Each structure stands twice: as structure tokens, then as C-alpha cells.
Amino acid sequence: MTSAPSPGRNAAPARGFAVTVAAVWGTSVTAAMVAVPLALRDRLPDPLATHWSGGSVPDDNMSFAADLVVTLALWGVAWIILLAAALHGAALRTRIIRINWWAFLFGWAVFALGVQGSTLYANLDAATWREAELPPWTIFAVLLVAFAVGTLAGYLGRGGPDPATGHPAEPPPAVRLRPGRRTVWVSRVSNPWLTWLAVTAPVAALIVIGLAAGDVVDVPAAWSILSVAVPISLLGVATATVRVTVDPQGLRVGLGPWGWPARRTPAGAIESAWAERRTPGEVGGWGVRSVPGTGRTTLMLRGGDHLVIRRARGGEFAVSADDAERGAALLNAYIAEAAGS
Secondary structure: OOOOOOOOOHHHHHHHHHHHHHHHHHHHHHHHHHHHHHHHHHHHHOEEEEEEEEOEEEEEOHHHHHHHHHHHHHHHHHHHHHHHHHHHHHHHOHHHHHHHHHHHHHHHHHHHHHHHHHHHHHHHOOOHHHHHHOOOOOHHHHHHHHHHHHHHHHHHHHOOOOOOOOOOOOOOOOOOOOOOOOOOEEEEEOOOOHHHHHHHHHHHHHEEEEEEHHOOOHHHHHHHEEEEEEEEHHHHHHOOOEEEEOOOOOEEEEEEOOOOOOEEHHHHHHHEEEEEEEHHHOOOEEEEEOOOOOEEEEOOOOOOOEEEEEEEOOOOEEEEEEOHHHHHHHHHHHHHHHHHH
16 A cells, blocks of 8 residues: 555555555455455354453354354444545545554454454354354454554555644734724634533433432442543533633633633734644544644544634644634734734
8 A cells, every 4th residue: 555645745646556456445344344254154153252351261152143143234334434535535635544444444443353363263164153263362453453454554555744823815914993992803613513412411410310329229339430431521611612702801711611721822823824724534533623733733623613823932723613713803803002002
């Protein structure tokens, strides 16, 4: 596999190459996942052992047909999504997306093949599924090989570096401030999924407490669930909402419903500001995302408009914000005012 070029150069050939590799590789993996079990069908019990606990002891089973369908779905759903991304061109937009796309295409295939292969190996020539023993180290070997293959594929498919994105082509806008008049711009953005998580986690905790009080679940199990639900709820509350404020002091970004904790960047420490559209795929997901070597950090709550600043000492910071262009214009006015004072 050769290194995929950056999306800015030869984008059409690169997309064709990615689509071809995904189609050929995916078809080959799918064919192997069907042909090998069918070839070994007469040497396998039905049902098959599909889960092991306590070392190599099987504790769950599934029919041959059901196991084949589940295994194919494990790989097939991911393959279809990756192929669609390549057809659309989304797999080639930025280096970090290319790395993840290539890594997942090959690493996940190896993982799915490893899961199926280990299951077939354990059940091979066993009289019943209860006699299918699986060495405990098998799953670790599968994970290790899948990770290694994915890492290598991501490295080879990373392509060239992303084009430098400093200032926009046009000079950043700035509003004209009236003497003695101070204006404040505020934008509040929420992530509905994190908000839903923050609400449902404590509800689940209350249900668990009620079940524990009624002796439906034991106390240790209830504490285990609470130890997960409470931090998830607190984390969801803290990160589901961001409040972005531009005032004479500069830029303030506050987290949570009360805008705290907050990070402030003085106007004198900012070179310029502008609005830019960004997506989670371009920066590596939701939350605080930073691409190594670029000096770019993004607080991503949802795709769309972002307020971007370039610091006077170098580096960029972007945050999800509605009406970001107006906020950037006001911030540029305060930056100019700070520079002239």
C-alpha cells in the first residue's frame, strides 16, 4: 500500500485509489470470513462455543449460522461505512482522518478475522461446544496484531501534511467601536448528546439505588454502577455546554452551565480572529482536540461555525460558536484598540 497524497493535490486519483483498495480488501476479507467456516463446517459442533470465562472454559454458545451472521456484521458494517467515506472523499480531507481511515480499514479487518479464527480454532474437532477450549492468551494476541497492522496502515496512508491555515485570504473583519462605548458578544453552544448523557446517568443511578434498597441487586454491584454513573454525569455537565464571550478584555471560554471553569485570552495576546467552519472529522472528534505539530487546538462541541484566534506568540485556538463572524469582528476591534493603546 502506498502513501495517499494530501487532499489538496491529486484528490481524484487518491480517492479512486482508496475506493479501489477498500473494495478489493473488503471483498477479500468478506469472502474469507464466509469460505473458511463453510470449509470447516463438518469439523465443527453446532452450536459453537462463542464466549469463554475463567481461563479457557466456554460459558456461552451460538448456532453456526448465527455466529457467521454476527461475525460478518462485525466486519461488514464498518466496511460499508469506510467505503462510503472513501466514495464521498471524506477519508482524504486531512491527515488525521486519513490515518484513522487506513488504520481502521486494515486493523478492524484483522481484528474481525482474529475473532472468527480463534472461535473456529477453539471449536475445531470438538464433540460439543462445552469441550471447545480457548487459550487465554489468544484474545491478547488478536488485539496486539490488529493494533500493529492498524498502526502500520495508518502510517503508510497518512499522506502529506495538511496545508498551513493561518490567516484567511481576506483580512479579518472588524467592527467600528464608538468612543466610550463597550460592547459584549456572547455565544452559548450545547452538545445534545452530552446533555442527554448528563441527564440519564443520574437517573440510572437513582434506579440502581432503588433496586439496591429493594434487594433486587446487591450492594457491591450497586456501588460499581454508581462509581461509573456519577463521574459520567459530572463530566457530561462540565463539557456539554460552552459559553464564549468577547468583551474589552478579550476572549473568555467557559465550560458548563455556569460558564466555569473558564479560560481567558487577553486582547493584547491575540494577533487576529476570524470565523471558520470545522467538523469533528477534521480535528479528530469531539472535545478538546489538538493535531500534533500544527499548533492548532479546537474545542469541538458540534460541527459548524467556530471562532478562531491566532495568538501573538503563535498557534491557533478554535471554539464552537454560533454567529462566530460577528464575535470575530468585535474581537478584532478590541485587538486593534489594545494594540493602539
